Structures are given as structure tokens and as C-alpha cells.
Amino acid sequence: EADIYQTPRYLVIGTGKKITLECSQTMGHDKMYWYQQDPGMELHLIHYSYGVNSTEKGDLSSESTVSRIRTEHFPLTLESARPSHTSQYLCASSESWGLAGVGQFFGPGTRLTVL
Amino acid sequence: SQKIEQNSEALNIQEGKTATLTCNYTNYSPAYLQWYRQDPGRGPVFLLLIRENEKEKRKERLKVTFDTTLKQSLFHITASQPADSATYLCALNNQGGKLIFGQGTELSVKP
Numbered sequence: 001e002a003d004i005y006q007t008p009r010y011l012v013i014g015t016g017k018k019i020t021l022e023c024s025q026t027m028g029h030d031k032m033y034w035y036q037q038d039p040g041m042e043l044h045l046i047h048y049s050y051g052v053n054s055t056e057k058g059d060l061s062s063e064s065t066v067s068r069i070r071t072e073h074f075p076l077t078l079e080s081a082r083p084s085h086t087s088q089y090l091c092a093s094s095e096s097w098g099l100a101g102v103g104q105f106f107g108p109g110t111r112l113t114v115l
Numbered sequence: 116s117q118k119i120e121q122n123s124e125a126l127n128i129q130e131g132k133t134a135t136l137t138c139n140y141t142n143y144s145p146a147y148l149q150w151y152r153q154d155p156g157r158g159p160v161f162l163l164l165i166r167e168n169e170k171e172k173r174k175e176r177l178k179v180t181f182d183t184t185l186k187q188s189l190f191h192i193t194a195s196q197p198a199d200s201a202t203y204l205c206a207l208n209n210q211g212g213k214l215i216f217g218q219g220t221e222l223s224v225k226p
Binding site: 033035040041042043044045048058059090091092103104105106107108109111 | 119149151156157158159160161162164204209213214215216217218219
């Protein structure tokens with residue numbers, strides 16, 4: 001079944017820890033994205049990828065890093081978590097930039113809390 | 116920079132009525148505009164895309180209009196149901212081809 005998965009769904013961690021948020025999609029999409037969303041606020045693009053070995057920073061500056069070694073996998077890493085990183089992180093994928101008319105597919109998100 | 120404004124106040128309507136949500140944008144002329152639905156604690160779900168050369172797009176009970184002169188899109192849900200209660204997000208493509216999102220409007224449909 002075509003889908004996009006994120007793990008963990010919830011993560012509570014102490015300051016200074018290294019974390020990796022996982023994102024995988026089974027649709028074979030070339031384009032993948034990471035967004036950050038605070039409660040009641042808009043989504044902000046922090047990373048995106050055109051395809052394997054291609055990654056770019058988004059419009060919102062982020063201390064996180066991403067990698068794209070396989071088409072289906074787009075993990076996000078924070079080397080040293082801080083309370084300011086507390087947020088909801090959403091992963092998405094798409095077949096094109098949007099002109100195909102199908103939009104972006106989103107995962108369920110990871111709610112990160114850094115104490 | 117590009118800015119998207121959606122009704123910040125929640126919209127409360129009675130079941131069966133038509134809900135109308137507004138999306139205004141400034142400082143850009145997007146090639147297309149998208150609408151998403153987001154439920155609490157979940158990722159957004161794509162609903163409709165409308166291109167700059169299209170005035171209106173329909174899908175079942177949903178209708179989207181796009182007025183590039185007014186820089187505005189309207190999103191309508193006809194014969195609304197309590198299950199339509201959610202936050203609805205407007206998104207447009209920026210000059211890099213990626214999406215920028217509005218803050219969303221919360222819709223509550225009462226039985």
C-alpha cells in the first residue's frame with residue numbers, strides 16, 4: 001500500500017542528545033520534504049530533496065541535517081538537541097513540484113520535546 | 116517576501132450549510148495554489164490544486180476559486196457535515212517551486 005511513514009511518533013529527550021527522525025515512503029516519489037510546525041502555526045520548509053544524493057535547505061533556517069541515500073528514505077538528524085528544537089516535524093513526498101495536480105503526501109509527524 | 120493570510124478566527128457553522136474559507140496572498144504571482152485538510156496531531160491531506168489560468172475547480176462537495184487579480188482563493192464546502200471539522204490550509208508555490216503554507220483556518224461544523 002502506498003504510504004509515508006514517520007518514526008517515532010512522539011519523542012521526549014534531554015538537552016544535548018543526538019536524535020534521528022525517520023521518514024520512509026513507498027510511492028517511489030523523487031521529491032521529499034521536511035517541515036516544522038508549531039501549534040496553531042503554519043508549516044515551514046526546513047529541508048528538501050530532488051532525489052538520491054540531492055538535499056537542500058529550506059526557507060526556515062534549521063540546525064538539523066538530512067541525507068538521501070535511497071529514494072524511499074529521508075532521515076533528519078539533530079546532533080545536539082535543545083529546548084528550542086521542540087516542535088512537530090512533518091515529512092512529505094511528491095511526484096512533482098505540484099503541476100501534476102496531486103499535491104504532497106504527508107506522514108503523521110513526529111512530536112519532539114526537548115527538556 | 117511572499118505572505119499568505121487565512122481567517123485567523125475559527126469558523127463555526129451549522130450542518131448542511133456552506134462553509135467558505137478565504138486565502139489572500141501578497142508579493143507574488145503563484146503558478147498554482149493548493150488546499151489541504153489537517154486534523155489535530157496529524158499531517159495535512161491534499162484536497163485540491165488550482166492553476167493560475169483556472170477560475171474554478173470542483174471535487175465532490177468541494178469548490179475552489181482563484182482570482183489572480185484580487186490575489187485571493189476561496190474554498191467552499193457545500194452541505195457541510197460534522198466530519199468536515201478540521202483545519203484547512205492554503206499553500207502556494209514560491210519562486211523556488213516549493214510550497215509556502217498559510218496558518219490555516221479551523222472549521223467547526225455543528226450538528
